[in-house]
Amino acid sequence: MKDADTKSFKRRKNMIRIDMEKCIGCMKCVSVCPFTVLGEKDGRPQLREGKACLKCMHCGAACPQNAVSFDEEDSVLPQPLPVLSEEFPQQLEQHILMRRSYRHFKPEPPERETIRHALELASWAPSAKNQHPAKWIVIDSKEVIEKMMQYILKYVRESGTSPEIATEYEEGNNVVMGTAPMLILCYARNNAINSPADTAIAMTTAELILQARGIGTCWSGYLTRLCNSIPQIRELLPQLPDNNSFYGAFMVGYPQNEEYLHIPQRLKREDIQWV
Numbered sequence: 148m149k150d151a152d153t154k155s156f157k158r159r160k161n162m163i164r165i166d167m168e169k170c171i172g173c174m175k176c177v178s179v180c181p182f183t184v185l186g187e188k189d190g191r192p193q194l195r196e197g198k199a200c201l202k203c204m205h206c207g208a209a210c211p212q213n214a215v216s217f218d219e220e221d222s223v224l225p226q227p228l229p230v231l232s233e234e235f236p237q238q239l240e241q242h243i244l245m246r247r248s249y250r251h252f253k254p255e256p257p258e259r260e261t262i263r264h265a266l267e268l269a270s271w272a273p274s275a276k277n278q279h280p281a282k283w284i285v286i287d288s289k290e291v292i293e294k295m296m297q298y299i300l301k302y303v304r305e306s307g308t309s310p311e312i313a314t315e316y317e318e319g320n321n322v323v324m325g326t327a328p329m330l331i332l333c334y335a336r337n338n339a340i341n342s343p344a345d346t347a348i349a350m351t352t353a354e355l356i357l358q359a360r361g362i363g364t365c366w367s368g369y370l371t372r373l374c375n376s377i378p379q380i381r382e383l384l385p386q387l388p389d390n391n392s393f394y395g396a397f398m399v400g401y402p403q404n405e406e407y408l409h410i411p412q413r414l415k416r417e418d419i420q421w422v
């Protein structure tokens with residue numbers, strides 16, 4: 148196939164391309180493009196100049212001919228679309244009701260491959276303009292976790308910040324990291340369109356996947372803030388690029404001595420105004 152003859156889009160870095168030998172002119176790619184980067188000309192999809200592509204690959208995902216590539220690579224995964232069982236909606240609801248924040252864990256950290264897989268799946272979460280700014284640091288070194296906690300205790304005692312962290316710790320309750328053998332930190336660049344939302348959605352996605360695999364998690368707002376505030380913790384960890392911050396953190400591990408027999412009542416339910 149020759150580009151010029153087949154009217155394929157010119158090869159440029161960072162762009163989609165439609166194989167006009169495969170294209171049947173159904174325009175499905177045009178109709179799903181979120182920013183009208185693809186338009187129709189003479190019954191064929193055409194890349195419109197001056198439009199910014201989100202690289203969401205919706206064009207490829209909607210194409211019945213598999214005619215869309217991105218920088219010479221496939222724009223879609225090779226596997227067929229999953230078929231969900233009829234029970235799936237109910238099971239998803241049940242999973243959401245059964246998700247809990249776990250703070251008591253077995254000493255052995257979960258396998259890295261299980262964690263890597265969950266964090267990779269979180270890349271399919273939505274993000275503002277498809278930027279996906281969330282990045283991860285996973286800590287499963289007992290020594291590093293213990294050092295982090297020592298720095299945290301020193302910091303809160305000296306600065307008077309969140310004094311309950313130290314008083315609870317003295318009573319044997321670690322409100323920052325529970326008894327977690329693993330911590331997952333989520334960081335992002337501060338100048339992404341919506342780093343707080345994007346990281347929270349990626350983390351929520353990862354949490355649901357991890358808990359579906361029997362791995363307990365608990366968000367740690369304390370740990371997030373303290374990782375940003377305590378320079379010695381930053382020095383223990385891989386250096387974040389300039390203008391990046393921690394946006395979220397999880398305690399992670401297989402739950403121990405923590406089993407829930409009921410779904411907790413929510414005192415605050417949905418607050419919806421229908422117009």
Ligand SMILES: Cc1cc2nc3c(=O)[nH]c(=O)nc-3n(C[C@H](O)[C@H](O)[C@H](O)COP(=O)(O)O)c2cc1C
Nearest residue numbers: 246247248249250322323365366367368369370411
């Ligand atoms: C953003 C965020 C920060 C949180 N920070 C902490 C924390 O620092 N320590 C902690 O023990 N739990 C923390 N939690 C867990 C909440 O306390 C927990 O979600 C809530 O009590 C409801 O329990 P459930 O998740 O089991 O339904 C946090 C949750 C969120 C969403």
